Amino acid sequence: MKTKVSFSNVTKVYNLYKRKSDKLLGIIFPGYKEKQFNAIYELSFDVREGETIGVVGINGSGKSTLSNLLAQVVPPTSGDININGEPSLIAISAGLNGHLSGIENIRLKCLMLGMENSEVERLIPQIIEFADIGDFMDQPVKNYSSGMKARLGFAISVHTNPDILIVDEALSVGDQTFYERCIKKINEFKQEGKTIFFISHSIGQIQSISDRVMWLHFGQLKEFGPAETVIKKYQGFIDWFNNLDTKAQKNYKAKELKAQSHERMNQNEKKRKPGKGDILAGLQAVVILLFTVFAAALLLMDQPVSALWETDDEETREETAEENGLENEGEADEEESPAVEIEEAGFITAEDAAIYESEDLASETEELEFGELVFVSEETDGIYYIEAEENEGYVESAHVTLESGINESAVSIEDLSVIFPDVFSASWQYHLAHMNLEEEDVRDTYEGLTDEGETDDQETYLEYGYDEAVFYFDDEELTRLVISNVNADEEDFESIREDQAVLADEGVIYYFETDDYGITVNMDDETVEISHSRLSELL
Amino acid sequence: MTHVYHLLKEQFANTGLMFRMSAYDIKSLYQMHYLGALWQFLTPAVQIFVYWFVFGIGIRGGAPVGDIPFFVWLLCGLIPWFFIGPSLVQGSNSIYTKINLVSKMKFPVSILPAITIISKSANFYIMLAILTGIVYFNGINPGIFLLQLPYYLLCLYVFLFAFTILASTISIIIRDFQLFLQSMMRLLFFLTPILWEPSRMPEVYHQILKLNPFYYLIFGFRDTFLGQGWFYEDLTYTLYFWALTLLILFIGAVLHFKFRKKFIDFL
Numbered sequence: 001m002k003t004k005v006s007f008s009n010v011t012k013v014y015n016l017y018k019r020k021s022d023k024l025l026g027i028i029f030p031g032y033k034e035k036q037f038n039a040i041y042e043l044s045f046d047v048r049e050g051e052t053i054g055v056v057g058i059n060g061s062g063k064s065t066l067s068n069l070l071a072q073v074v075p076p077t078s079g080d081i082n083i084n085g086e087p088s089l090i091a092i093s094a095g096l097n098g099h100l101s102g103i104e105n106i107r108l109k110c111l112m113l114g115m116e117n118s119e120v121e122r123l124i125p126q127i128i129e130f131a132d133i134g135d136f137m138d139q140p141v142k143n144y145s146s147g148m149k150a151r152l153g154f155a156i157s158v159h160t161n162p163d164i165l166i167v168d169e170a171l172s173v174g175d176q177t178f179y180e181r182c183i184k185k186i187n188e189f190k191q192e193g194k195t196i197f198f199i200s201h202s203i204g205q206i207q208s209i210s211d212r213v214m215w216l217h218f219g220q221l222k223e224f225g226p227a228e229t230v231i232k233k234y235q236g237f238i239d240w241f242n243n244l245d246t247k248a249q250k251n252y253k254a255k256e257l258k259a260q261s262h263e264r265m266n267q268n269e270k271k272r273k274p275g276k277g278d279i280l281a282g283l284q285a286v287v288i289l290l291f292t293v294f295a296a297a298l299l300l301m302d303q304p305v306s307a308l309w310e311t312d313d314e315e316t317r318e319e320t321a322e323e324n325g326l327e328n329e330g331e332a333d334e335e336e337s338p339a340v341e342i343e344e345a346g347f348i349t350a351e352d353a354a355i356y357e358s359e360d361l362a363s364e365t366e367e368l369e370f371g372e373l374v375f376v377s378e379e380t381d382g383i384y385y386i387e388a389e390e391n392e393g394y395v396e397s398a399h400v401t402l403e404s405g406i407n408e409s410a411v412s413i414e415d416l417s418v419i420f421p422d423v424f425s426a427s428w429q430y431h432l433a434h435m436n437l438e439e440e441d442v443r444d445t446y447e448g449l450t451d452e453g454e455t456d457d458q459e460t461y462l463e464y465g466y467d468e469a470v471f472y473f474d475d476e477e478l479t480r481l482v483i484s485n486v487n488a489d490e491e492d493f494e495s496i497r498e499d500q501a502v503l504a505d506e507g508v509i510y511y512f513e514t515d516d517y518g519i520t521v522n523m524d525d526e527t528v529e530i531s532h533s534r535l536s537e538l539l
Numbered sequence: 540m541t542h543v544y545h546l547l548k549e550q551f552a553n554t555g556l557m558f559r560m561s562a563y564d565i566k567s568l569y570q571m572h573y574l575g576a577l578w579q580f581l582t583p584a585v586q587i588f589v590y591w592f593v594f595g596i597g598i599r600g601g602a603p604v605g606d607i608p609f610f611v612w613l614l615c616g617l618i619p620w621f622f623i624g625p626s627l628v629q630g631s632n633s634i635y636t637k638i639n640l641v642s643k644m645k646f647p648v649s650i651l652p653a654i655t656i657i658s659k660s661a662n663f664y665i666m667l668a669i670l671t672g673i674v675y676f677n678g679i680n681p682g683i684f685l686l687q688l689p690y691y692l693l694c695l696y697v698f699l700f701a702f703t704i705l706a707s708t709i710s711i712i713i714r715d716f717q718l719f720l721q722s723m724m725r726l727l728f729f730l731t732p733i734l735w736e737p738s739r740m741p742e743v744y745h746q747i748l749k750l751n752p753f754y755y756l757i758f759g760f761r762d763t764f765l766g767q768g769w770f771y772e773d774l775t776y777t778l779y780f781w782a783l784t785l786l787i788l789f790i791g792a793v794l795h796f797k798f799r800k801k802f803i804d805f806l
Contacts, residue, residue: 014804023805024712024713071644072645073642073803074642074803074804075800075801086645088644089644097640100567104567107563108563108640109640109644111556111559111560111563112556112560112640112641112644112646113644113646114553114555114556116555116559117559277541281542281793284540284789285786285789285790285793288782288785288786288789289786291782291786292779292782292783292785292786294782295775295778295779295782295783296750296779296783298775298778298779299746299749299750299775299776299779300743300746300747300750363742
């Protein structure tokens with residue numbers, strides 16, 4: 001007959017930590033151990049196919065640890081366990097989820113054992129039949145009595161076709177009828193050649209089922225042999241122990257327990273050396289870590305990789321650039337589109353022009369407004385490098401007009417008057433006469449004030465809504481006049497702006513200069529701004 | 540790397556089991572509530588409404604993001620997050636909650652986090668379908684950009700898997716980790732630009748925020764659904780994301796195999 005289960009020098013040590021933090025220290029430093037308790041010590045035995053083994057022993061002798069070791073729930077601290085087959089552990093409420101109903105527990109356990117759905121459905125009626133707990137099948141397991149839990153647990157385990165059945169006290173809570181049924185099932189298993197471990201305090205049960213009996217005593221194997229003889233000896237020990245007076249019983253237990261936790265202390269001082277695998281894993285971890293940090297650094301360093309990709313279209317160029325280092329790459333760029341020195345003043349002629357940090361117009365830093373003065377130092381491929389009052393960077397050249405680009409325009413305000421709103425154009429000369437007045441004078445002479453106030457730039461303004469006109473003042477000095485609701489799509493204006501307009505930004509803003517005024521027509525806002533400050537003067 | 544290989548092998552060897560368990564999880568999840576599966580949509584719907592009201596109407600005054608209505612923009616970030624958040628937190632706790640059950644039988648413990656992720660996925664896909672509808676309904680056509688959806692889903696799953704493997708192992712050894720993770724996720728929800736737009740931030744802060752891998756995922760989904768960009772356009776960031784994911788997966792796999800035998804001892 002084949003050997004089914006074989007233990008050789010199996011020891012299971014539990015570390016007894018006083019505090020949570022000690023447990024953590026024990027994990028990090030395997031040498032750190034406060035106190036140890038050997039639940040099982042140097043246990044060796046072999047069990048063959050088809051045997052039923054009874055396990056006896058007083059409380060704390062290691063029976064449950066043995067059942068956990070057999071079921072491979074806990075690993076041994078040292079020694080070897082060889083199990084040929086699928087063990088299945090039945091303990092009271094073992095592996096049952098209290099919140100789920102009985103039927104759900106059956107389904108879940110079967111699924112977790114890797115069964116197909118069809119197989120689960122086939123087994124469910126059989127399990128319900130065997131457990132025989134009636135309507136409680138649909139109730140949460142937490143409401144079960146311990147007998148019901150044991151019945152359900154046993155029913156599930158025996159129907160999942162285990163090779164090795166470990167029954168840990170499970171039958172002691174069941175009644176006689178259930179016990180009989182279990183014994184029948186166990187005998188069935190025996191005939192099928194399955195191995196059964198039967199752990200119980202009931203000497204009667206052990207005797208009726210077991211072929212051989214194992215007596216565990218404070219973690220060690222005291223006797224292992226034919227049922228009759230071992231049980232007799234065990235019974236003898238129990239009788240002897242019970243006849244001792246209380247103090248002697250206490251002393252005996254204390255002595256044994258002390259031996260159990262002391263003598264093994266030294267046993268477990270084996271130093272664990274880091275294996276080759278550990279070093280390799282550590283090395284790989286460091287490599288990946290460095291790689292991650294490198295990638296993070298790239299991310300924080302203004303994305304040089306993507307910049308490389310975008311500036312150099314040809315792969316060959318990129319390769320040579322990489323080979324020859326960064327300097328050459330810069331030269332390569334220059335060959336392709338040489339920077340032209342300009343060194344000239346100019347101003348922003350877009351409604352809002354963005355300044356970028358890099359030449360490929362990535363990462364915008366700030367927006368400049370129309371009319372802002374800039375100094376253009378060089379041009380590369382339609383991109384200006386400019387210095388503004390508070391900023392410098394790259395700007396699309398279309399957004400900037402250079403000083404040399406301004407020509408004295410031949411347009412007069414009279415020409416432009418065609419687009420003025422009717423209420424304004426009727427007496428535009430009168431209105432413009434106010435352009436030389438101070439705030440107080442405007443207030444005095446001009447009638448029909450509808451609103452006044454202060455702008456964000458600390459200009460004061462006076463609004464004459466009936467005339468569609470707003471006067472702006474800086475420190476009492478009149479700076480500009482804005483006329484709204486202009487008819488910017490007037491036909492006459494079209495010819496003017498095509499021929500005479502000095503500056504244009506995508507057809508939205510037109511700028512004209514007369515001898516006295518700078519005039520900005522904004523097609524979107526439908527406004528005309530007549531200002532004392534002329535851009536050409538500013539330069 | 541052998542650990543990672545074994546870990547992945549174990550996942551693929553047990554895909555059937557994984558899906559059956561997930562299906563079971565989904566079925567049993569809302570069984571004891573009267574409204575049942577409806578809660579899977581009621582809860583996020585209420586949250587979406589509140590976030591939209593507070594951040595969209597209250598703080599932004601209803602202003603759109605670029606030319607995308609804030610509501611759509613918010614949904615593109617919030618819906619992936621509704622999947623990421625619970626998957627991470629519950630996936631990290633998955634081994635702990637089931638260890639008593641699985642330890643009594645031979646069960647590949649490493650598939651527990653994946654089971655959690657899969658059972659959360661069903662809900663996620665329904666929400667993604669709804670999101671696609673909402674996006675089209677708002678006149679936004681992501682067109683060909685939708686093709687990169689599988690890529691970002693892959694990113695999402697690999698990252699979630701890697702992280703939950705690592706976190707589920709750590710949270711068994713150190714229980715405090717679970718609490719730490721929960722509060723971290725609550726923080727990250729606000730630190731990831733889901734409810735707010737990062738473009739007004741100084742560039743340096745922006746780049747630092749990008750170190751958060753959820754940023755990559757959330758913006759990936761936004762780019763996909765709003766048709767705003769391809770994943771290869773920011774190669775540095777893609778590189779960083781995958782390097783970080785690999786690092787987490789590697790450490791997770793090593794720790795998992797080192798401690799899995801002892802899991803029950805730690806409880």
